[in-house]
Amino acid sequence: MEETMMSVRSISKSYGSNLVLKDVSMNIKKGEVVCIIGPSGSGKSTFLRCLNLLEIPTAGDIIFQNQSILNGKIKVNKYRQSVGMVFQGYYLFNLKKVLDNITMAPRSLNKKKKELAEEEACELLNKVGLLEKKDVYPVSLSGGQKQRVAIARALAMNPELLLFDEPTSALDPELVGEVLKVIKKLANDGMTMIVVTHEMGFARDVADRVIFMEGGYIVEQGTPSEIFENPQNLRTQEFLARIL
Amino acid sequence: MNLNWTDAFNNLVPSLLQGVVVVLQTTISSFLIAVVVGLLVAICRLTQLKIVKYFFATIVEIVRGTPLLVQLFYIYYVVPLILDSILKSMGNSSANIQFSAVAAGIAGLSINYGAYISEVFRSAILSIDEGQKESGLALGFTYYQVLWKIIIPQAFTNSIPVLGNYLVMMIKDTSLLAIISVSELLLRTQTYASQTFETIESYTILAVVYLLLSLPLSQLMKLFEKKMKILH
Numbered sequence: 001m002e003e004t005m006m007s008v009r010s011i012s013k014s015y016g017s018n019l020v021l022k023d024v025s026m027n028i029k030k031g032e033v034v035c036i037i038g039p040s041g042s043g044k045s046t047f048l049r050c051l052n053l054l055e056i057p058t059a060g061d062i063i064f065q066n067q068s069i070l071n072g073k074i075k076v077n078k079y080r081q082s083v084g085m086v087f088q089g090y091y092l093f094n095l096k097k098v099l100d101n102i103t104m105a106p107r108s109l110n111k112k113k114k115e116l117a118e119e120e121a122c123e124l125l126n127k128v129g130l131l132e133k134k135d136v137y138p139v140s141l142s143g144g145q146k147q148r149v150a151i152a153r154a155l156a157m158n159p160e161l162l163l164f165d166e167p168t169s170a171l172d173p174e175l176v177g178e179v180l181k182v183i184k185k186l187a188n189d190g191m192t193m194i195v196v197t198h199e200m201g202f203a204r205d206v207a208d209r210v211i212f213m214e215g216g217y218i219v220e221q222g223t224p225s226e227i228f229e230n231p232q233n234l235r236t237q238e239f240l241a242r243i244l
Numbered sequence: 245m246n247l248n249w250t251d252a253f254n255n256l257v258p259s260l261l262q263g264v265v266v267v268l269q270t271t272i273s274s275f276l277i278a279v280v281v282g283l284l285v286a287i288c289r290l291t292q293l294k295i296v297k298y299f300f301a302t303i304v305e306i307v308r309g310t311p312l313l314v315q316l317f318y319i320y321y322v323v324p325l326i327l328d329s330i331l332k333s334m335g336n337s338s339a340n341i342q343f344s345a346v347a348a349g350i351a352g353l354s355i356n357y358g359a360y361i362s363e364v365f366r367s368a369i370l371s372i373d374e375g376q377k378e379s380g381l382a383l384g385f386t387y388y389q390v391l392w393k394i395i396i397p398q399a400f401t402n403s404i405p406v407l408g409n410y411l412v413m414m415i416k417d418t419s420l421l422a423i424i425s426v427s428e429l430l431l432r433t434q435t436y437a438s439q440t441f442e443t444i445e446s447y448t449i450l451a452v453v454y455l456l457l458s459l460p461l462s463q464l465m466k467l468f469e470k471k472m473k474i475l476h
Contacts, residue, residue, distance in 0.1 A: 054381065077381070077384050077385060077386045078384065080382055080383070080384045081383070081384030083382075084382065085378075085379070085382035087375055087378065089373070089375045091373065091376055091378070091379035095397055095398060095475060104383075104393070105383040105384060108385075108389070108393065109383070109384050137474075137475055139475055154382075154383070157384060
């Protein structure tokens with residue numbers, strides 16, 4: 001756990017005169033699980049989206065495996081292949097069966113053979129507990145199942161880093177657990193992850209480090225026990241008092 | 245009233261069957277071209293390039309703002325004259341350009357329907373959730389791969405009911421080609437009726453033939469729509 005995988009250096013993001021990310025810096029090491037918490041509108045999602053360039057930061061730099069991803073020298077789509085992302089809204093491809101959702105990217109981007117891609121997809125489906133759903137269309141899945149397929153789809157590209165943008169916020173309460181369990185399993189397998197979440201119990205449980213963001217700034221960061229049991233900043237204390 | 249249905253039926257129907265072949269040929273080719281044109285125009289209108297965008301927006305407005313009948317006249321009678329005078333001014337005095345009626349008809353139908361279908365595709369593409377695009381990009385697809393592999397297949401599938409509607413409309417609109425002398429159903433009926441004065445019989449048979457062509461298609465569309473609902 002000593003090798004720095006990604007280094008975010010003073011990035012800012014503004015839309016016109018609206019500055020939503022202000023001078024945010026962080027490092028993430030290989031195998032580390034970072035949870036980002038904070039009130040809505042605090043810039044958490046924008047920050048996460050900057051990391052795989054769905055949003056382009058207006059200032060600062062991001063270094064991934066010793067290479068800047070913002071200097072225009074890397075191919076953005078190639079970079080994204082090594083950084084998976086799971087969205088709040090799942091966004092499975094409705095016209096494709098579950099298995100084809102997962103094999104699509106490896107087959108067309110990595111030119112993987114159909115049999116091999118499907119074999120690997122089945123392993124992944126097994127990992128997220130949905131092997132029996134491989135031949136159904138996404139429409140017949142519950143929200144929790146869709147999100148688990150979305151995780152398998154992201155994993156199929158063998159990413160170095162996995163980003164989760166509020167993966168359980170759209171789910172019915174009773175379905176949250178099954179998705180968090182899968183993410184936890186990935187954490188135990190040593191996957192490097194950044195998770196934007198409102199699930200404080202999960203953050204406390206799984207994160208190596210918790211970051212509290214508000215108003216576009218990183219207000220405070222530390223180990224889960226530092227943040228949840230002994231927050232130093234007044235804003236963090238207020239936020240946690242409000243939701244816990 | 246003295247109606248001679250057997251006579252009308254026996255003499256008109258064989259000719260109409262040949263007309264049906266013409267209708268199907270022109271409809272199928274025009275519709276396929278219109279779908280391709282519509283898709284390309286829709287994509288061009290969704291690019292960031294302002295010139296391309298406004299160019300095609302203008303074309304679509306011109307086509308939608310003039311009647312198909314006028315467009316058919318224009319393509320069949322006017323365009324050859326323009327081409328002629330251009331060629332003559334370039335020193336080619338022997339030029340005598342003329343389109344076949346069927347070719348002009350297909351061109352007119354394709355352009356007219358292409359304009360409308362481009363609007364169908366454009367709104368269908370815009371209605372696909374932004375998240376579909378983002379999840380494709382996040383997997384590592386390029387913007388154009390996302391467009392062709394993820395967005396367009398969904399937009400196309402969602403458009404099929406409306407496209408079916410346009411297909412049925414086009415079958416009926418082939419009757420307009422009578423005016424530029426394509427021997428489709430209406431022209432054949434007109435000719436027969438004016439020779440025999442079996443006006444009531446002829447045009448009734450004609451209407452029934454159109455119904456027989458379009459009804460099964462609309463039923464097929466309904467069936468397909470039901471099937472697609474399962475995926476959403």
